[in-house]
Amino acid sequence: MARLVVLALALMLTSSCFASQRIIGGRPAYIEQYPSLVQVEEYTDGVWWQKCAGNILNILYVLSAAHCFEGPYYDPLFHRIRSGSTYRHRGGNINYVEKEFNHPSYDVAAPLDGDITVVRLSRPIIYSNTVGRATINYHGARILDNIPVVYAGWGDTIGEYAPPEQLLDVQVYTINNDLCRERYMTLDTPPNIITRNMICAGVLDVGGRDACHGDSGGPLYDGKILIGIISWGEGCANATFPGVNANVASYTNWIAETAV
Known part of the structure; x- marks a missing residue:
């Protein structure tokens, strides 16, 4: 076994x-939330x-x-x-x-x-x-920059596949799409393209808070609204490269x- x-x-x-499999810097949460x-x-x-x-x-x-x-x-x-x-x-x-x-x-x-x-x-x-x-976002909704949003999940807490037993959540911030695109374009290998169908979120130039391995497919919330689906990123909680989510409003x- x-x-x-x-x-x-x-x-x-x-x-x-x-x-x-992709929360770092999070706090314990409960499924009732x-x-x-x-x-x-x-x-x-x-x-x-x-x-x-x-x-x-x-x-x-x-x-x-x-x-x-x-x-x-x-x-x-x-x-x-x-x-x-x-x-x-x-x-x-x-x-x-x-x-x-x-x-x-x-x-x-x-x-x-x-x-x-x-x-x-x-x-x-x-x-x-x-x-x-x-409650999912409406089609075509605009995502504002630098608003507080929340990840929740059971993913890695240190970037080395160390998942928690209990659900965690963490607050991060939406990041301007063009700025995020410029950051990721500096990477030589894919995935390194940010499209209009993606939402970047994290604590830019600080890091320390993010979704990670095991959180993929989970939520990015603006209040009670599901605005993003956790997708990918360059490592986890990276100060330079924020986490990337599928933009629900595109779909x-x-x-x-x-x-x-």
């Missing part, structure tokens, strides 16, 4: 150089492990990141959702995935552009005080048409 766990962890660390937040688990070598996160759209659909559902274990058979739990890998309710719908523009115009997916579950979710639907119409 120990060998299987080690193999699973090795796969988690090597499956992507950027964010296939974020009832639409779920864990996305993947079955690898006989072990279920929390790979990413997601957001409940309605009783049958969850919104997450497309890169969480690609690779050798892309088949829905290898994915399930854990809702209603504050704690990683335990408690809550399990729902298996029936089908995954990656956005058709995913990875087309630029690496990780369109990094968004709608996941259909095999049976309905039951709402409660710990399980509820997200709201498609999400509404797909999650029915």
Whole structure:
């Protein structure tokens, strides 16, 4: 059993150089604060492990990141959702995935552009005080610069795949898209292109707060509104390169048409 766990962890660390599992500088939180937040688990070598996160759209659909559902274990058979739990890998309710719908523009115009997916579950979710639907941003909504926003998830806390047992959240700030683009253009290797379908968020030139490995597919909130889906970044909590999120407002119409 120990060998299987080690193999699973090795796969988690090597499956992507950027964010296939992507809170640093955060504080403990409770699922009652974020009832639409779920864990996305993947079955690898006989072990279920929390790979990413997601957001409940309605009783049958969850919104997450497309890169969480690609690779050798892309088949829905290898994915399930854990809702209603504050704690990683335990408690809550399990729902298996029936089908995954990656956005058709995913990875087309630029690496990780369109990094968004709608996941259909095999049976309905039951709402409660710990399980509820997200309120997503309206289509075409403008994202203002330097506003406080919040990441939440069960991802790495130090940048070396050290996930917490308890849900964490952290406040960061939106960063001007053009400024973020200029920063990432200095990198020689992809992903290094910021598009208008992305939101950059962090504490620029300071660092220390960010989403990280295991947070991908999870939420970026402006108040109670889901404005972004955690996608990728250059490392975690980097002072120069902020975290990058899929801009929900670029895809709201498609999400509404797909999650029915």
